[in-house]
Amino acid sequence: MPTLNWIGKEKVINHHQDVPYKTLEPQYTFSNGKESKTATSQNKIIHGDNLEALKSLLPEYEGKVKCIYIDPPYNTGNEGWVYNDNVSDPKLKKWLGQVVGKESEDLSRHDKWLCMMYPRLKLLHKLLADDGAIFISIDDNEQAHLKLICDEIFGIGNFITDLIWRSADSSNNDAKQFSVDFNHTLVYSKKSDWNSYRLERTEDNNSHYKNPDNDIRGPWFSGNISSPNPRKNLTYDIVSPKGLIIKPPKNGWRWNKEKVEEMIIDKVVVFSEDETRIIKKTFLKDQSGIVPSNIWWEIDDTGHNRNAKYELIKLFSELKTSDIFKTPKPSKFIEKILKIASNKNSIILDSFAGSGTTAHAVLNLNQQDGGNRKFILVEMEDYANTITAERVKRVINGYGEDKKAVEGTGGDFTYYELGEPLFLDTGFLNEEVSLDKILEYVWYSEAKTPFIKPKEDYLLGAKNDTAYYFYYQKDSITTLNESFLRSIKTKASQYIIYADNCLLDQSIMDRYNIVFKKIPRDITRF
Structure with a gap:
């Protein structure tokens, strides 16, 4: 398997084991529109370094997180906003100096990004459930590098897909080369037998199911009758009631002769009027849902970056959040991910929480289907309480004019700060820890x-x-x-x-x- 090497890799591949274990200290719980000092909610918003926070989650959550969504820095080189997108944040520089050493002075921005991401992905892998999946949004600056390190950490056989999402609602005519209209979202599982949940069928999905022969089993669609691979043992002739010979498709029939004859008796397979071909009936009543595509191009279905900005402006009319979050994700995009990767009782984790879109999506989806999904958000920046947690409060209570424009979802969360390390530098237990x-x-x-x-x-x-x-x-x-x-x-x-x-x-x-x-x-x- 191809592997990726970069300056500092040998210092970070096992660094997750050296990260100090810190306690999570509850600051308040938001419930019923009020804050209290007791830590009673299973929803968590954590302020602190996400590497340390992920380590602190292990005792309670290792192997239990059904769906992880992260939107890490894309490493575009843009330094014009709070969430430093070229990973030259002073906190990260200090960390690189401590972990990588003097070599960090010679790192390119790609080396720095890989050093930052690798140990975080190792801990995310530990937290992911055996039947869970991780979704990582990225663009072309680091997509190729991310794919290789995820192959290494999650296993190349556990790569699910590169989900293409149309993030722009119109092309950028000011672009010098190509208008960038989509983002990548790499999807990996813990085990290769991961299956997505099916999406609900729409009227458009069902529109091609008809019932021309008034079959009592309802509308049907002509299904595929050809074998997906060439199979000599399936290349037999079929004789129609009038004695006409129907030759097999190039790859042969999808089923053996005995099965086809049984299906003809059951009228699941029928002959065309001229008896020159057979038709396999696929009934609408037997269709449970739609297997998700890995191209999400319908912006009405998932939203786009401009939708997400409007969403933030509506939530924070008094703040210039658009100056902080240049390319936020719309809650509809995260909702669709949750529909295919979680059930009503799943734990959802986002360790690059930003404005809190993932919690917004969880609360929306719970409101829609009566679910009890739980979210864990981690945000290292100073706006963790004033924007990330504040957004979640407004989603719970309702927001807009007089809090009536958008109905509140209900729900609660406990807000945490990272506490003291369990072990002192001397190796002794920290007696300040409970x-x-x-x-x-x-x-x-x-x-x-x-x-x-x-x-x-x-x-x-x-x-x-x-x-x-x-x-x-x-x-x-x-x-x-x-x-x-x-x-x-x-x-x-x-x-x-x-x-x-x-x-x-x-x-x-x-x-x-x-x-x-x-x-x-x-x-x-x-």
Whole structure:
């Protein structure tokens, strides 16, 4: 498989493992039109570096996100707006200097973009569900590079399609070479057997189904009767009721002779009036939906960039958001993605949230079909609360003149800031982090499942007949000894016990199948 190399690659291919794990600190929950201090919503908007935020989501969400949509910087070289599109943002420069080192001074903007994207895609791959898909919008500046690194991270066999979306409603006659009228959206799955959900049929889709013979099974359409590949065993003749010989198509019939004869009896296959050909009836009643095309050219169906700007202007009449977001995505475009890649209870993630279009689309779709989809947005810029979260509030409440122009969708979300790192630079646990956050991390590092705090002191939980204990006290040294063993209440075939020290005899450890792990040395960094 072809792979892509660039300056700094060797420094970032495993960098996701070195990203510090930080806690997510709830700031407020927006519900019923009001803010409260309790973190009660399953919808999340997170302000902070998306690389660190993605790492912080792992304990709760690894392998659970059904649909990921991201609209990362296109790396056009344009520096004229807040979301720095040529990835020379001071924060990124600082990060590159720390991770890549002095080599970063010689990086081209393409090298920088690849260094920025690679570890983020690695973490997104971890968060994606086995039956999930990721959609990544991009243009020609980085499409070829993105395709190669996604082949590497997600697997070339898990490439689904390059979705072409008509992003402009008219051609740009001021263009010097070609008018750029579309964007790419690369689609990858976690496994090669991913299937999209079918889109609802429209009147136009159904218009060619007729019922000229008044078949009681309803309208039908003449379906394909030819084999998709040349098949000698399917190249038999068919004899009509009048004894006319009907020769097979070039590739042969789609079915064997016994199947065709059965279909003729059932009148699913019928003869033409002159009996020179056969007709396969495909009934409208049997059609459940439309397989999505990978060309989305109907702007009435998906919207376009100018629609998206109008949407923002309507939402933020008091702000010049068009100066911030030059090419936002319309919510209808994201809605269509969600229709083919999520169900009513899916978790949706957007780690380049921008103005919050993905949350807008989720809320719209839930309102339309009564779904319970949940969104997670991550935005690193300072407008995460004033624009991203504010947009979601207005969508929930309704917006426009007197909040009546567009009806509110209802819903809620909790707004988070990235908190303290779990580990200090010295390697010790950060005692500013709450005990529950520490326990959640350690349990996930062992069991890869969400943490539910047991009632027994120091017990993390049990899995596969192994009980896990975390004997930790903030203000004193803990020692695994016989006294602690006598306090254990959970029966298991094996015990993994964390503590600061261990004074147990090896014979006792062997007798009870105890594995001692020293705090913090033996806590796994993921």
